[in-house]
Amino acid sequence: MSTQTAPVSWARARSLVYTAGLAAAQPAVQVPLAEADGHTLAEPLTTLTDLPAFPTSSVDGWAVRGPGPWRVVGRVLAGSSPAPLDEDGTTVEIATGAMLPEGATAVLRVEESAHTPDGLVTGTPRAQPEWRVPGDEAHSGEVLLPAGAAVNPGVIGLAASCGYDTLPVRRPPRSALLVFGDELLTTGLPGAGRVRDALGAPVPAWLRRYGAEPGLFVGPVEDTLAAHVAAIRKALDGAELVCTTGGTMRGPVDHLHPALRELGGEYVVNTVAVRPGFPMLLARVPGPDGRSRFLAGLPGNPQSAIVALVSLVAPLIAGLHGRPEPVLPTITLAEAVPGRGEYTHLALVRVDPVDHVAHPVRHVGSAMLRGLAQADGFAVIEPGTTGEAGAVVPFAPLPLFSGERP
Numbered sequence: 001m002s003t004q005t006a007p008v009s010w011a012r013a014r015s016l017v018y019t020a021g022l023a024a025a026q027p028a029v030q031v032p033l034a035e036a037d038g039h040t041l042a043e044p045l046t047t048l049t050d051l052p053a054f055p056t057s058s059v060d061g062w063a064v065r066g067p068g069p070w071r072v073v074g075r076v077l078a079g080s081s082p083a084p085l086d087e088d089g090t091t092v093e094i095a096t097g098a099m100l101p102e103g104a105t106a107v108l109r110v111e112e113s114a115h116t117p118d119g120l121v122t123g124t125p126r127a128q129p130e131w132r133v134p135g136d137e138a139h140s141g142e143v144l145l146p147a148g149a150a151v152n153p154g155v156i157g158l159a160a161s162c163g164y165d166t167l168p169v170r171r172p173p174r175s176a177l178l179v180f181g182d183e184l185l186t187t188g189l190p191g192a193g194r195v196r197d198a199l200g201a202p203v204p205a206w207l208r209r210y211g212a213e214p215g216l217f218v219g220p221v222e223d224t225l226a227a228h229v230a231a232i233r234k235a236l237d238g239a240e241l242v243c244t245t246g247g248t249m250r251g252p253v254d255h256l257h258p259a260l261r262e263l264g265g266e267y268v269v270n271t272v273a274v275r276p277g278f279p280m281l282l283a284r285v286p287g288p289d290g291r292s293r294f295l296a297g298l299p300g301n302p303q304s305a306i307v308a309l310v311s312l313v314a315p316l317i318a319g320l321h322g323r324p325e326p327v328l329p330t331i332t333l334a335e336a337v338p339g340r341g342e343y344t345h346l347a348l349v350r351v352d353p354v355d356h357v358a359h360p361v362r363h364v365g366s367a368m369l370r371g372l373a374q375a376d377g378f379a380v381i382e383p384g385t386t387g388e389a390g391a392v393v394p395f396a397p398l399p400l401f402s403g404e405r406p
């Protein structure tokens with residue numbers, strides 16, 4: 001396995017890793033609705049019944065038959081199955097959500113009704129029916145969402161109303177994280193040549209947001225080839241996706257490429273024509289059972305590591321979930337952003353929530369996280385271009401919830 005390949009274009013790298021992920025898509029499992037948030041539908045969501053399943057009163061009032069006044073013959077509450085209204089001139093009191101009795105011709109709102117002295121109900125029902133008919137919202141067997149749709153709380157509610165107890169979803173890939181670098185401190189203040197590990201804590205959180213289950217974490221792994229090989233081997237045992245940070249270059253203690261060689265790895269992508277973050281890689285590596293897993297090599301510079309997550313790990317996980325290939329939205333640049341020659345430039349920006357105009361942030365060196373912590377994502381400046389003020393360019397978002405950006 002050679003380490004001397006030319007960097008692949010950013011767009012091609014994304015498509016290669018997505019395709020590799022999709023080819024290894026996770027098996028489908030049934031999960032209870034309450035646990036389905038964040039998963040992906042493995043099959044289309046097809047309603048198991050008409051919606052609503054029975055004619056349902058939309059108001060509190062009187063279900064009447066024929067012209068009034070009407071004699072009260074009963075009451076129907078939500079949750080019961082009423083007897084038919086057999087005679088004209090009769091009515092049952094009905095609650096919102098209750099099933100309309102067979103034979104009813106109208107529903108009269110309680111506030112628009114009155115009683116005669118001898119207890120008959122009078123009033124004029126509105127011209128518009130005051131009940132929902134079966135199939136109003138959907139017909140039994142109708143496909144409401146395609147396979148590959150992300151499950152969110154809105155989808156879970158819809159599935160419940162359609163009669164599902166569980167949903168068929170892709171099992172989320174399990175991930176592991178190995179942090180390389182003897183210079184890294186796991187607690188306390190940096191100094192005297194040591195820096196704090198700024199990736200061990202956030203990377204599992206980013207991975208969870210992309211839809212991977214965080215698992216084993218080891219860091220820092222000792223800077224020897226033997227320790228790297230042993231740590232990767234252990235991580236491959238329990239994870240479909242192993243992420244590593246650092247050691248992607250050819251420094252004296254950069255052991256990732258030699259370790260991959262020793263483990264029989266095969267590159268899907270080995271370096272990408274993007275700045276920052278170009279040493280990023282994705283490889284297939286055989287696990288202990290012979291089945292291949294993925295290893296994403298994130299560069300050690302902290303911002304570059306996150307660029308690699310956004311660039312490669314996001315489309316890989318989308319593929320593993322059987323989701324559609326991610327499509328990037330566009331933003332308008334508020335100010336000029338330089339290009340990076342033949343490389344794609346990923347430039348951190350804050351996006352105005354009202355007009356969606358993107359403002360470049362400061363402190364964006366690849367070793368820095370100050371700009372990233374204030375940004376929504378990256379403006380994508382394509383190879384051979386510069387981002388002029390006012391230009392509309394693709395936007396690679398960080399996986400943030402609305403309102404989360406400081």
Ligand SMILES: Nc1nc2c(c(=O)[nH]1)N[C@H]1C(S)=C(S)[C@@H](COP(=O)(O)OP(=O)(O)OC[C@H]3O[C@@H](n4cnc5c(N)ncnc54)[C@H](O)[C@@H]3O)O[C@H]1N2
Binds near residue numbers: 279300301
């Ligand atoms: N001769 C060359 N040297 C470097 C080049 C190059 O083209 N030629 N590229 C630079 C670029 S670009 C990057 S990115 C880095 C990638 O290097 P590695 O992936 O091998 O990462 P390390 O050498 O282990 O670390 C780089 C840098 O990042 C700091 N680091 C690492 N891990 C962490 C962490 N978990 N938390 C905080 N900081 C971390 C580490 O201390 C180094 O300062 O290579 C350049 N070199």
Ligand code: MOO
Binds near residue numbers: 277278301366367
């Ligand atoms: O790729 Mo390095 O990404 O510039 O820090």
